[in-house]
Amino acid sequence: MARFANVEVPADKQIQIALTYVYGIGPKFAADILHGAKVDPTKRTKDLTEAEEKKIRDIIDANYVVEGDLHRVVTNNVKRLKDIGTYRGLRHKLNLPVRGQRTRTNGRTKRGKRIAVGGSQPKAASKT
Numbered sequence: 001m002a003r004f005a006n007v008e009v010p011a012d013k014q015i016q017i018a019l020t021y022v023y024g025i026g027p028k029f030a031a032d033i034l035h036g037a038k039v040d041p042t043k044r045t046k047d048l049t050e051a052e053e054k055k056i057r058d059i060i061d062a063n064y065v066v067e068g069d070l071h072r073v074v075t076n077n078v079k080r081l082k083d084i085g086t087y088r089g090l091r092h093k094l095n096l097p098v099r100g101q102r103t104r105t106n107g108r109t110k111r112g113k114r115i116a117v118g119g120s121q122p123k124a125a126s127k128t
Helices: 015-021 027-037 050-063 067-084 087-093
Strands: 002-004 007-009
Touching (some): 007 015, 015 027, 027 050, 067 087
Antiparallel strands (some): 002 007
């Protein structure tokens, strides 16, 4: 298996798809990287030569922010929004959708599993 940006990418997939396993590289960036390295996008990862792998690695290292560095940038951006008290920062703090989605219905993805509020279960009979 090949490693790009300290991520093991699948050997049996086409290199254009395999590169998207790296956080920060999507389909477009993968295509751009392969075009720059002059590698056929439909080639399987296991069929790459060492020289081709090195070209791809060098392009990623030189031109793209990926994995840990990108996670750090995103975390710092969210932290900055929280610190200066913007509306988006408040939504992040309250663990609610940030980009205008409705919350009266739906919104369960961000808010998590429903919490039952009293009155939903029948009371157990007690001896008197």
